[in-house]
Every structure is written in C-alpha cells, then in structure tokens.
Amino acid sequence: MTVLPYLVAAWIFLVGVYGLATSRDLVHAVGCLAVAQSSTYVLLLSVGYRHGGTAPVFSDVKPGVTVVDPVVQALALTDVVVGATVTALLLALVVQTAKRFGTTDPDELFALRG
Amino acid sequence: MNGWLAAAALLLIAGVGPSLWNAARGAPGRRVVAQNYATLLLCLVFLLLAQGYGRPAYVDLALVLSVLGPAGTLVFARLLLTGEEAGEGGEPPGTRRLTPVVAVGTAATVLPLCVVTGPGRATVKLLVIGALLLAGGVATTRAVRHG
Amino acid sequence: MADPAVDDVLIVASLLFVAAAATAAVLNRDPARQAVVLSLLGLGLAVLFTVLQAPDVGLSQLGVGSALTPLMILLTVRKVRRQRERRDGERHGGKRRG
Numbered sequence: 001m002t003v004l005p006y007l008v009a010a011w012i013f014l015v016g017v018y019g020l021a022t023s024r025d026l027v028h029a030v031g032c033l034a035v036a037q038s039s040t041y042v043l044l045l046s047v048g049y050r051h052g053g054t055a056p057v058f059s060d061v062k063p064g065v066t067v068v069d070p071v072v073q074a075l076a077l078t079d080v081v082v083g084a085t086v087t088a089l090l091l092a093l094v095v096q097t098a099k100r101f102g103t104t105d106p107d108e109l110f111a112l113r114g
Numbered sequence: 115m116n117g118w119l120a121a122a123a124l125l126l127i128a129g130v131g132p133s134l135w136n137a138a139r140g141a142p143g144r145r146v147v148a149q150n151y152a153t154l155l156l157c158l159v160f161l162l163l164a165q166g167y168g169r170p171a172y173v174d175l176a177l178v179l180s181v182l183g184p185a186g187t188l189v190f191a192r193l194l195l196t197g198e199e200a201g202e203g204g205e206p207p208g209t210r211r212l213t214p215v216v217a218v219g220t221a222a223t224v225l226p227l228c229v230v231t232g233p234g235r236a237t238v239k240l241l242v243i244g245a246l247l248l249a250g251g252v253a254t255t256r257a258v259r260h261g
Numbered sequence: 262m263a264d265p266a267v268d269d270v271l272i273v274a275s276l277l278f279v280a281a282a283a284t285a286a287v288l289n290r291d292p293a294r295q296a297v298v299l300s301l302l303g304l305g306l307a308v309l310f311t312v313l314q315a316p317d318v319g320l321s322q323l324g325v326g327s328a329l330t331p332l333m334i335l336l337t338v339r340k341v342r343r344q345r346e347r348r349d350g351e352r353h354g355g356k357r358r359g
Contacts, residue, residue, distance in 0.1 A: 001269060008276045012283040019287030027292035027337055031299055034330060035283045038306055041322075042279065045313045051265065055314045060171050068314045076310075076318045084325040091337045098341045102348055119267040126274050126308065134278065134305075137297050138285035145297045153327065156304050163271075163311055172316050175307070178323050186300055186328035193335040194293060 005046030013039035026094045026104040030087060037083040041076050048072035118166030122159050129155040136208075142194045143206030143258070149190060150254050151208070153183025154216050157247055158223045161240070165227055170236055173243070180243050184250030191257040209258050216251035220244045268312075275309040292338050296331040303327045 016036025023029040048069030054061065056070040098104050133155070136148035157179045164172035224244035228237045282302040289295040303326020310319035 001273070004273060004276060008280045011280055015283050015287050024290065025292055027334060027341070028290055028295055031292065031295045031334060032287050034299065035286050035302065038279075038283065038302065041306060041318070042276070042309065045310060045315050045318065048315075049313050051268075053314060054167065055169060055171070055316050057169075057171055057316065060169060073315045073318055076315065077321055080318060080321045080325060084330060087330055088333055091333050095337055095340050098344055102345070104341055116267055119271060123267060123271050123274060126271070126278070130305075130308075131278065134282055134285065134298075134301055137301050138289060142294065142297075145294060149297050149300055152301055152304055156308060159308065160311065166267075167314075169316075172311060175311060175316055175319055175323065178320060179304075179307075179327070182323060182328050186331065189328060189332050189335070190297060190300070193332075193339065194297070 005042060005049075009039045009043040009046065012036070012042060024105055024107070026097065026106060027091070029106065030090045030094060033090065034083065034087050037079070037086075041079055044072045044076045044079065116166050118162050122162035122166060125155060125159050125162065130159070141206070144208070146187060146190045146194060146258060147206045147208045147212065150184075150187045150212060150251075150258070151215070153179060153187060154212075154247060154251060155219065157183060157243070158219055161223055161227060161243065165230065170231075173236070173239060176243050177239065177246075180246040180250060184254050187250075187254040188257050191254065195258065206258060209255055212255050213251050216247060220247045271312045272309075275305065275312050279305045279309055292334060296334040296338075299334065300327055300331045303330065 013036055016032050016034075016039065019032030019035065020029050023032060048071070050066060050068050053066045053068040056067040056073065094104060097109065101109055103109070130152050133148045133152035137145045137152070157176050160172065160176035160179060164170060164176065221244075224240050228240050231237050231240065279302065282298060282305045286295055286298040286302050289298055303322060306326060307319040307322045310316070310322060
C-alpha cells in the first residue's frame with residue numbers, strides 16, 4: 001500500500017512517454033506530454049504525505065496539529081502552473097508547424113532530419 | 115467510521131468511475147455528457163470530503179468546480195458537438211437523466227451539510243454552491259440537447 | 262478525527278482513477294476526443310490532491326486542467342483543421358468559401 005503511489009507515478013510517466021513516442025499527431029503528443037507531467041505531481045505529493053496529517057493551511061485550524069509537508073506542495077503548485085504554460089507554448093508551436101508544413105504528422109516532418 | 119468520507123468514496127467509485135469509462139469510448143455526444151456527470155458528481159465529492167476531514171476550507175474547491183465544471187462542459191459542447199463533428203441525430207444517451215440526478219444528488223448532499231454546519235456564512239456558501247450546481251446542470255443539458 | 266481505513270480507500274481509489282484516466286488519455290488518438298479525457302484526468306488529479314491534503318494545489322489543478330487545457334487543445338485542433346481545409350481548397354483550383 002505504501003508503495004502504490006510511487007508505482008502509479010511510474011506507470012503514468014511510462015504511459016505518457018509511450019504515447020509521446022508512438023504518436024501520429026502533434027496535438028495528441030502535446031496531450032501525452034501533459035500526462036507525463038502529471039506523474040511528477042503525484043510523485044511530489046506522495047513524498048510529502050503523512051498519515052494522520054492535514055493540510056498546512058491554518059485559516060481554520062490552530063497551529064500545532066500534524067500537517068503534511070508544505071514544501072513539496074509549493075513545488076507541486078509551481079509544477080502545475082508551469083505545465084499549463086508549457087502546454088500552451090507547445091500548442092502555439094504546433095499551429096505554426098501546421099501552417100508551415102501543412103501536416104501535423106511527426107513522421108512527415110522532414111525538415112529536421114540531419 | 116466516518117460516514118462523510120465513506121459517502122465520498124462511494125460516490126467516487128460508483129459515480130465518477132463509470133463516467134471515465136463513458137468518456138473514453140464512443141461518440142462525442144456520449145463523452146460530453148459523461149464529462150458533465152463527472153464534474154457535477156465531483157463537486158458533491160468535494161463537499162463531502164470537506165465535511166469528512168473537518169476542514170471547512172476545502173469547500174472552496176467545490177465552489178470553484180461548480181463554476182468551472184459547467185463552463186468546461188459548455189466549451190466541449192460548443193466545440194465538439196457543433197461544426198465539424200456534428201451529425202449525431204437524436205440527443206446523446208443520459209442527457210435526460212442528468213437534471214434529475216443533479217437535483218437529487220445536490221439536495222441529498224447540501225441539505226444535511228447545512229443542517230450539520232448550522233446557520234451562518236458557511237451555510238450560505240453551501241446553498242450558493244447547490245444553486246450553481248443546479249443552474250449548471252440545466253444550462254449544460256440545454257446546450258447538449260440543442261448542439 | 263478521520264478513520265485511517267477510509268482514508269486509505271480514498272487514496273487508493275483516486276490513484277487508480279488517475280492511472281486509468283492517464284491510460285485512456287494516451288490511448289485515445291484523436292486529439293478532440295483526447296481533450297475530454299484530459300479534462301477528466303485533471304479532475305481526478307484534483308481529487309487526488311485533496312485526498313493527499315493539498316487543497317491549494319487541487320485548486321490550481323481545477324482551474325488549469327478542467328477547462329483551460331482542453332479548451333486550448335480544442336482551439337488548436339480547430340485552427341489546424343481550418344488551415345488544412347483552406348490549403349486543400351486552394352490546391353483543388355480557385356478560391357473556396359469558408
């Protein structure tokens with residue numbers, strides 16, 4: 001049971017990378033990258049979890065209760081927002097690529113070949 | 115045995131699990147309705163979790179979802195069910211059942227929570243969330259049906 | 262205050278839901294349909310964060326993943342499709358409306 005979060009994080013990462021590698025459409029590939037990024041959120045928050053702890057938000061509880069680790073929550077928060085920004089940027093690049101090459105199939109994009 | 119958390123777990127497994135199954139397969143109409151169900155049921159799950167953990171601060175999640183959930187469904191209905199992907203004929207399965215399910219679920223969740231919370235600002239917040247859920251259910255059903 | 266057994270059930274259920282949603286998001290190859298599953302993945306992640314006692318991260322995830330990312334993906338799909346239609350229209354001779 002205690003190892004399940006890490007297994008799930010590893011599974012999500014592998015599934016995302018598999019989708020990225022076997023993708024036939026650049027927009028689908030961006031979605032798979034978002035999936036792979038979500039594995040890091042799961043990993044970070046699983047590392048910080050404490051049994052019996054509660055959220056480190058002290059607006060409605062008194063300080064002194066057992067809380068889960070707030071540092072990894074800050075990291076995960078940054079991760080979520082940066083992930084959304086990266087997705088937006090990549091989608092803009094996909095639109096430009098489609099305009100330039102007329103296709104979104106990564107196998108047909110030959111201009112990057114050496 | 116914490117009844118609120120057990121109810122949340124039950125709603126999660128029995129309500130949102132099948133929504134994922136329906137959202138992953140089939141025609142676009144079925145998927146949009148499944149996503150609609152998922153957002154509305156998940157809002158109720160958040161309310162139950164807030165009560166189960168004894169943290170009134172978690173109700174904000176339900177408030178945000180009650181606004182963003184139907185908005186997301188309207189986006190999907192506009193971009194998936196009209197234009198290029200249209201041509202369904204008939205309304206997607208489960209559309210007719212959505213408003214009654216939302217009404218019953220919201221009443222069954224919000225009213226006991228209001229009773230437990232007692233009068234005050236928190237109860238007003240819960241009632242606002244319930245009203246937003248009902249309005250969202252009606253608006254999205256209309257959008258899906260006329261899409 | 263909270264029963265540890267039900268806590269564990271909630272955590273396991275959310276983890277399995279997220280894993281299933283991630284798998285479904287990858288296996289749906291059409292980007293427009295993948296966007297719906299990605300919305301569900303975002304919701305599942307929000308529940309997981311709440312159950313792991315991180316509501317502020319859950320709030321951000323709700324804001325970003327339930328409406329914003331799928332909206333961006335659907336708009337991209339629409340734009341690419343319009344570009345392709347315009348290009349096909351020009352290739353088949355003469356201007357086409359739309």
